[in-house]
Amino acid sequence: MLLRKSTSLDGSDIPSSEITPRADYQRFLQDRRSFLTGAAAAGAGVLGADRLASLLNPEESVHAAGKLQTVPSPLTTHGEQLTSYQDVTTFNNYYEFGVDKSAPAHNAGGLPTRPWSIHVSGLVQKEKTIDIDSILKMHALEDRTYRHRCVEGWSMVIPWVGYSLSEFINQCQPLSTAKYVQFLSYFDKKVDKWWSESNIDWPYSEGLRMDEAMNPLTLLTVGLYGDVLPNQNGAPVRIAVPWKYGFKSAKSIVAIRFVAKQPPTTWNDLAPNEYGFYSNVNPNVDHPRWSQKTERRIGLPFYAQRRDTLMFNGYGTFVASMYQGMDLRRNF
Amino acid sequence: MKKSTLVLLKILTWAACLIPAARLAYGAITNHLGADPTRTITFMTGLAALRLLVLSLAITPARQLFPRLSWLIKFRRLLGLFAFFYASLHLFAYVGLYSYFDPHTMVTDILKRRFITVGIAAWLLLVPLAVTSTTGWIRRLGGRRWNQLHKLVYISVCLGLLHYWWQVKTGVLSPLGITLVMAALFAARPLLDWRKRRQSAARAA
Numbered sequence: 001m002l003l004r005k006s007t008s009l010d011g012s013d014i015p016s017s018e019i020t021p022r023a024d025y026q027r028f029l030q031d032r033r034s035f036l037t038g039a040a041a042a043g044a045g046v047l048g049a050d051r052l053a054s055l056l057n058p059e060e061s062v063h064a065a066g067k068l069q070t071v072p073s074p075l076t077t078h079g080e081q082l083t084s085y086q087d088v089t090t091f092n093n094y095y096e097f098g099v100d101k102s103a104p105a106h107n108a109g110g111l112p113t114r115p116w117s118i119h120v121s122g123l124v125q126k127e128k129t130i131d132i133d134s135i136l137k138m139h140a141l142e143d144r145t146y147r148h149r150c151v152e153g154w155s156m157v158i159p160w161v162g163y164s165l166s167e168f169i170n171q172c173q174p175l176s177t178a179k180y181v182q183f184l185s186y187f188d189k190k191v192d193k194w195w196s197e198s199n200i201d202w203p204y205s206e207g208l209r210m211d212e213a214m215n216p217l218t219l220l221t222v223g224l225y226g227d228v229l230p231n232q233n234g235a236p237v238r239i240a241v242p243w244k245y246g247f248k249s250a251k252s253i254v255a256i257r258f259v260a261k262q263p264p265t266t267w268n269d270l271a272p273n274e275y276g277f278y279s280n281v282n283p284n285v286d287h288p289r290w291s292q293k294t295e296r297r298i299g300l301p302f303y304a305q306r307r308d309t310l311m312f313n314g315y316g317t318f319v320a321s322m323y324q325g326m327d328l329r330r331n332f
Numbered sequence: 333m334k335k336s337t338l339v340l341l342k343i344l345t346w347a348a349c350l351i352p353a354a355r356l357a358y359g360a361i362t363n364h365l366g367a368d369p370t371r372t373i374t375f376m377t378g379l380a381a382l383r384l385l386v387l388s389l390a391i392t393p394a395r396q397l398f399p400r401l402s403w404l405i406k407f408r409r410l411l412g413l414f415a416f417f418y419a420s421l422h423l424f425a426y427v428g429l430y431s432y433f434d435p436h437t438m439v440t441d442i443l444k445r446r447f448i449t450v451g452i453a454a455w456l457l458l459v460p461l462a463v464t465s466t467t468g469w470i471r472r473l474g475g476r477r478w479n480q481l482h483k484l485v486y487i488s489v490c491l492g493l494l495h496y497w498w499q500v501k502t503g504v505l506s507p508l509g510i511t512l513v514m515a516a517l518f519a520a521r522p523l524l525d526w527r528k529r530r531q532s533a534a535r536a537a
Contacts, residue, residue: 091367
């Protein structure tokens with residue numbers, strides 16, 4: 001993705017960090033519109049002013065800016081057929097926006113992705129709030145294709161964009177007493193109006209052990225298919241932990257806490273016998289109500305969907321050493 | 333009720349009952365069954381079966397509550413058979429689309445996944461009811477015995493609801509609505525029987 005044809009024409013050479021956030025731009029348009037409308041009150045240019053505003057349609061300007069500048073990564077997964085953009089963005093588990101898989105694509109439009117920041121607290125040298133623009137600038141954005149295995153038994157292959165969470169954590173300067181990292185997702189009853197379709201104690205909380213969070217595979221994710229994350233996929237910033245079941249990869253993160261003890265996590269709290277804290281993909285440990293031996297790959301013809309689930313979702317060479325000596329049946 | 337009205341209502345009921353199948357067929361042809369068509373097909377046929385079962389069970393309380401609606405009984409068999417039709421499609425979707433007709437996968441599933449175990453049980457209980465739904469069978473069994481046999485539908489619908497709850501993730505409340513409706517229908521029966529006894533007692537006194 002380093003070289004692109006006529007980048008200067010579609011604007012993709014502009015680093016996303018230099019692009020005016022949508023909210024700011026709309027405020028600017030509104031300000032100007034009211035200014036022009038005020039001026040028009042003296043004359044007769046109301047229509048013209050409105051036309052001018054619509055000529056500078058913010059939708060189009062921002063969409064062209066949606067393309068992210070990315071570099072290749074040695075940690076990307078090869079040899080897998082990508083799940084289509086359509087499927088990745090219309091088949092989502094994002095219960096704050098409805099429990100039906102197609103609901104988030106319809107309902108997540110109101111998620112206010114700009115301005116956005118992550119509040120970093122807990123066992124750190126200094127508590128701080130990091131703005132999304134700083135997050136986008138912190139490190140080169142990499143193309144990282146990962147397998148994504150849902151605990152429900154389906155899977156996808158998704159070309160994410162982001163960089164190792166470890167880069168971000170290093171900026172947070174955690175203390176040596178920090179053993180776990182907790183991630184909290186955005187929650188506002190006025191926006192996430194579908195929250196009551198499940199009896200989850202919001203906001204959504206997830207967590208990783210420190211070494212898992214620092215593993216280079218754990219991706220701080222800001223995009224997919226070279227573009228910014230669609231809201232239903234956890235915009236503007238989420239994590240992707242490819243060797244764990246999908247629910248471990250928290251979406252729309254607003255706070256990161258460094259803690260000494262294993263933090264409470266949403267699904268583990270709700271049904272500890274069904275969803276472990278670790279939730280590593282493991283074909284040998286069944287969910288109490290269904291087998292995890294196989295999975296169905298979304299987007300393939302039905303007769304070709306079923307395939308064997310791989311230990312650690314096929315990422316054992318990167319992560320197995322972290323669990324040496326642990327009984328993965330007990331610590332599922 | 334005039335015969336022509338009845339025929340018209342039957343045609344309309346048939347059309348309404350075929351809507352889920354028509355939507356699936358249309359979706360399959362136009363490729364609009366979502367990212368996971370297997371799941372869409374299985375889910376929609378299962379939901380249609382449960383809804384029709386619940387609807388068929390609403391007929392008796394409705395008739396008791398509003399005697400003028402006693403003609404509704406003429407539609408119960410139709411609803412019940414359509415419920416069986418969708419339950420069978422649902423089972424067939426599982427056998428074909430999920431387990432690729434592989435007996436080994438199916439046996440493991442039935443033993444291992446308890447939501448499939450109860451689902452199969454619910455369907456098996458519907459089979460004798462569908463078979464004995466004809467007028468000939470009612471006559472052969474006699475009204476009382478036929479009625480007793482068809483009480484199996486209550487067990488079947490309970491297993492069907494359990495199947496739904498066990499299939500969704502813990503904490504997901506999608507099956508709640510239909511469960512509450514079913515609970516209301518269960519509660520309605522003894523209440524209506526009690527009211528009937530009281531009325532006849534009052535008349536006798």
